[in-house]
Amino acid sequence: MAVKTPAKLDARALRADFPIFEQEIHGKPLAFLDSAASSQKPRQMLEAMNRFYETSYANVHRGVYELAERATEGLEHARERTRAFLNAPSAREVIFVRNATEALNLVAYAWGLWNLEPGDLVVVTELEHHSNFVPWQFIAGKRGAELRMLQLDDHGELDLSGLDALASEGNVKVVATNLVSNSLGTINPVDRLVAWAHEQGAIFVCDAAQAAPHMKLDVQALGVDFLAISGHKMCGPSGVGALWGKTELLQRMEPFLTGGHMINSVRPDRTTWGELPHKFEAGTAPMAEAVGLGAAIDYLEEVGLDAIEAHEHELAAHALGRLAEVPGITLYGPPADKRAGIVSFNLEGVHPHDVAQILDLQGVAIRAGHHCCQPLMQKLGVAATNRASFYLYTIPEEIDQLVDGLFAVRKVFA
Amino acid sequence: MSDPGLESLYREVILDHYKNPRGHGVIEAADAEAEGQNPLCGDEVSIYVAFGEDGETIEDVKFSGRGCAISQAATSMLMEMSKGRTAAEVATLDKDELLAEIGVPLTPVRLKCAMLGLTTLKVALHKAKGTPLPEGLAGFDDLELS
Numbered sequence: 073m074a075v076k077t078p079a080k081l082d083a084r085a086l087r088a089d090f091p092i093f094e095q096e097i098h099g100k101p102l103a104f105l106d107s108a109a110s111s112q113k114p115r116q117m118l119e120a121m122n123r124f125y126e127t128s129y130a131n132v133h134r135g136v137y138e139l140a141e142r143a144t145e146g147l148e149h150a151r152e153r154t155r156a157f158l159n160a161p162s163a164r165e166v167i168f169v170r171n172a173t174e175a176l177n178l179v180a181y182a183w184g185l186w187n188l189e190p191g192d193l194v195v196v197t198e199l200e201h202h203s204n205f206v207p208w209q210f211i212a213g214k215r216g217a218e219l220r221m222l223q224l225d226d227h228g229e230l231d232l233s234g235l236d237a238l239a240s241e242g243n244v245k246v247v248a249t250n251l252v253s254n255s256l257g258t259i260n261p262v263d264r265l266v267a268w269a270h271e272q273g274a275i276f277v278c279d280a281a282q283a284a285p286h287m288k289l290d291v292q293a294l295g296v297d298f299l300a301i302s303g304h305k306m307c308g309p310s311g312v313g314a315l316w317g318k319t320e321l322l323q324r325m326e327p328f329l330t331g332g333h334m335i336n337s338v339r340p341d342r343t344t345w346g347e348l349p350h351k352f353e354a355g356t357a358p359m360a361e362a363v364g365l366g367a368a369i370d371y372l373e374e375v376g377l378d379a380i381e382a383h384e385h386e387l388a389a390h391a392l393g394r395l396a397e398v399p400g401i402t403l404y405g406p407p408a409d410k411r412a413g414i415v416s417f418n419l420e421g422v423h424p425h426d427v428a429q430i431l432d433l434q435g436v437a438i439r440a441g442h443h444c445c446q447p448l449m450q451k452l453g454v455a456a457t458n459r460a461s462f463y464l465y466t467i468p469e470e471i472d473q474l475v476d477g478l479f480a481v482r483k484v485f486a
Numbered sequence: 487m488s489d490p491g492l493e494s495l496y497r498e499v500i501l502d503h504y505k506n507p508r509g510h511g512v513i514e515a516a517d518a519e520a521e522g523q524n525p526l527c528g529d530e531v532s533i534y535v536a537f538g539e540d541g542e543t544i545e546d547v548k549f550s551g552r553g554c555a556i557s558q559a560a561t562s563m564l565m566e567m568s569k570g571r572t573a574a575e576v577a578t579l580d581k582d583e584l585l586a587e588i589g590v591p592l593t594p595v596r597l598k599c600a601m602l603g604l605t606t607l608k609v610a611l612h613k614a615k616g617t618p619l620p621e622g623l624a625g626f627d628d629l630e631l632s
Contacts (some may be wrong), residue, residue, distance in 0.1 A: 425529075425554035425599060429495065442528045455528035455552050484496050485555075 079379035086375065087465045089114040100435025103470035108254055108414050108461030109439050110304045111285060117307055120367030121360050132359055133333065147359050150366030151349070157369045158299065159290040160316050164348040167315045167322075168362050172281035173203040175300035175315035176248070178328040178352060179277050180207035183298075184246060186326055190216035193242040195274075197222040197230055198451050199253040199260065202444040204279040204300075208248055218242060222249070224451055228256045228405035235268050244272035251283035251294075255443040255459060256405035257388065257414030259283075266295045275321065281305055281313075285463065286384055286412050288377040291316055303361065308368035312361035315352070322348055329354040372464075380464045384413030387462040391415045391471045398478045404452060413462030416443075419478060422485045424456045430484060434477040436470075495590050496555065504555040509565030511548045517541075518573075518614030522606030524598055529553030531561055533607045535573075535614070542572045542615075549603060556588075556596050561603030563587045568607065577608055577617030 087093050092112045093102060104112060128142035135141070148163075155163040169175045184207075188194065194212045196205055198221050212219045220238060225231040230249075238244070247269035251262050262278060269276040278296040280289060285306035291299050298317045304310040327334055327345055331354040336344040345351045372380065389408035392415060395401055400420035405411055419427055424440030431438055439459045442449045449455060460474055513519075513534035521532045531551035538545035547568055549561050564584060568576045584604055585592070592600055608620040 423529075423552075423554035423558075425556070425596075426496070429596070441526065446528070449528060455530065485501070 079376050079382060081375055081379040081383050081464060083383060083465055083467050086114075087467070089116065089371075090465055091115060091118075093465070097435040097437070098433050101473070103434075103436040103473040105436060105438045105460040105462065105466070105470060105474060107285075107463035107466070108257075108282060108305070108459065110310070111307050111463050112465065113309070114307055114368075114371050116371050117309070117364050117367040121309060121364040124360050124363040129360070131356055143359060146363045146366075147357060150362040153366040153369045154314050155316075157284075157289065157373070158301075158314075158316050159292055161292065162319060165316055165319055165322060167317070167349045167352040168357050169313050169315055169352075170311060170358065171304070171313040172279060172300040172302040173313075175298075175313055176204050176277065176279060177207045178315055179298050179300075179317070180211045182325045182328040182352070183275065183321070184208065184211040185215065188212060188215035188217040188245055189243075191242055192217040192245040193220050193238070194218070194246040194248065195220050195222060195238065195244055195269075196247075197249045197260070198224045198448050199230065199256065199258060200248070200250060200445070200447070201254050201279065201281070202446070203281070204248050204250060204277070205447065208246065217245065221447065224448075227407075228258050229410065230258075230260055230265075232261065232264060232268075239268075239272055244269070244274045246277060247272075247274050248277040248279070250279040250281070251289075252280075252286065252412045252414075253405075253445075254282045254414070255416055255445045255448055255457070257411035257416075257461075258406050259410055259412060262294055262296070270295070282412065282414075285372070285380075286377075287381045297321055303365040303368065306365075306368055307371055309361045309364040312358040312365050314365070319348065322352070327351055327354070331355050333357075375464055381412075383464060383466075384462055385409060387413050387466055387468065387471065388415060390468050391460060391462070391474075394471055394475045395478075398475060398482070400482065401478070404457060413466070414459065415461070416457040416459045418454060418457055419481060422481055424458045426485070427458050427478070427481050430481045431474065431477040434473065434480060436474050436477045438474065497590060500555060500559045500588070500590065503559035503562040507549075507558055507562040507565075509546075509548045509562065509569075510550065512550055513546060513548050518610040520606050520610035520613060522602050522609065524553070524557065524602050526595065526598060529557045529599060529602055531557065531602055531606050533561075533603065533610050535607070535610055537573070542574070544568055544571055544573065544576065547607070553602065554599055556592070557599040557602045560584060560588055560600040564603045564607060573611045573615045573617050577611050577615075579604065579608075581621075 090112045130139035130143045132144040151163045154166045194208045223231050266276045275297040278299040281302040284301040303312040334354040402418045404416040428440035516534035517537045518535040533549045536546040605620045611617045
């Protein structure tokens, strides 16, 4: 009987695919621990975009010549790759946008603006990135609906005990949460929240920008109604992301942006909208970027999403253990098995900006700030945190370099 | 400290101002006050001004808030620099004068940290005395300044 060996990746070998690591920073090897903000790019993805520009570039869809057909094929192939990556039922439900922020705004405007009414509730969480918070705050406010926030417990996990009370306060129309928190790394119980949302007759909008790079996604198994991803966080280029939505919802929605390409017919007095996905893709698409996203998906699947997830859990455990050695450190968020490869922390008496600046001189790149999560920072009672985040190319030595750097920070501020 | 980069940015005087900020506190019933934030990093500073009998000279100035060593040290230095000057003088205080006092090269991001206190002080003076708004905020008089 064949024994299934757990998926394992060789981060050291994979680093050779990423040209960025071929340099030193301030004379030190680069320890890039800011992948949650944006990931580095593998050569394979860069070459796919280049190839597209060099051999198949023209505007898509309307051209009848060979190059336009090749370009269209490139874009539509990327759409199909994205569909498969998300296990979506149909490629027509995959809409290319600029990033997850645009995807979430699309839903807030094209669904929320038309369906929310006074007395309705939009439920988000304290863990949301501003991209899944501000659009709902803005649109709910415009429609006279109310925004409610699910709270965090002391372990950095969502407290679901108040859901029933929330349901009695109004008509819950939208539940919008992330699958993985970008600041604490918490993996949220989306399955339970989806079930609750649907019991209320609400739609569920999932921000998967931070989940897609690190774990296998399946929109049908998740049961969500909309899901947003961002290419640049998952080895793809900046400038492209995708929104997936259920056909029946997308079809009933008005467009978000109007203009070229998204139309069926335009008359002086009336315009009719194109079919899915074109209705939501006004203007020239980010063609080469979409091709890059498709190539990034190829790359991730070749490495294996299961292996990436396991690798990050290992790194998170290593990081939590090593960071705890640093005197005066406060670690935020859940235990390693309940989080993706993201660790937020503060060093007593030293502002994160100063920590990050001193670390930079040691070749260590981390993020310092509010991570676009000001409501969460208020909850934690801090203005900012330091955040180290990992990806498939991260090696334990980089985390050790971070820990050494933190001792240097302590020395400066002793 | 062996690293020259560290030595130059976190030189003694900066760390001294950070650890022992001058003019740290609140002036109750201040003649002028304003609150400033740096949205990039969440630094916050509030500045309080008390004028002397002539209603123009800054007799006392204090700040509160939280932020990185650069923003706090620069604001602390600013408290020393602005005391005894008039509102009009401080409103036109050149940022290079403060930068010279800080005395270390700053990247564009850290420059924003360093300027937070000065910008906030100028906004406070603008609200109380109608002095010119700081560079970058000029022309935004209609905006509600917190």
